[in-house]
Amino acid sequence: MKKTVMSLTVTATLLLISCGQNKEQENFGKSTEEQTVSITEATPNPLINEGKELFEGKGTCVACHNPDKKIIGPSIKEIANLYKTTNSNIVAFLKEESDPIVDPSQYEIMKTNFSITKKMSDKELQALESYILSYAD
Numbered sequence: 001m002k003k004t005v006m007s008l009t010v011t012a013t014l015l016l017i018s019c020g021q022n023k024e025q026e027n028f029g030k031s032t033e034e035q036t037v038s039i040t041e042a043t044p045n046p047l048i049n050e051g052k053e054l055f056e057g058k059g060t061c062v063a064c065h066n067p068d069k070k071i072i073g074p075s076i077k078e079i080a081n082l083y084k085t086t087n088s089n090i091v092a093f094l095k096e097e098s099d100p101i102v103d104p105s106q107y108e109i110m111k112t113n114f115s116i117t118k119k120m121s122d123k124e125l126q127a128l129e130s131y132i133l134s135y136a137d
């Protein structure tokens, strides 16, 4: 009995080794594609990608917010750092349920976007929040 188990283990190990080798050969030349896939899978919060699409797409936020430079609005990084350190809620801000904390003197310009963000679902707003917060230090 012991012998059978041993030889089964050996067979299994050999099978594993040969499978592994085949796999390596099959995947040869595909490594860049595989790396891209694993980077996407390693993204800590899947909402970040969705948020990026909304930010650059139908949200049109990118027109006034640059990742690390102030243009018309504060940089995404500045917003992210302040919201992170004060533990504030971006979703509430985008629903016009909380006051501006980054640059209240320019609030009127930002306010025009609530017509867009108020039509978004909670999940979309959470995605925007995750995307913005991904720029925090």
Ligand code: HEC
Pocket (backbone or CB within 6 Å): 055, 059, 060, 061, 062, 063, 064, 065, 072, 073, 074, 079, 090, 093, 094, 099, 100, 101, 102, 103, 104, 105, 106, 107, 108, 109, 110, 113, 116, 117, 128
């Ligand atoms: C027309 C230009 C413009 C567009 C488009 C715009 N913003 Fe802004 N945003 C501003 C300005 C100016 C401020 C600074 C005023 C303020 O802090 O409220 C600001 C501030 C913010 C803040 C900080 C709020 C705070 O507490 O002070 C957040 C968060 C924000 N924008 C998110 C967004 C998102 C998300 C979008 C897209 C749905 C967007 N913005 C589109 C101009 C814009």
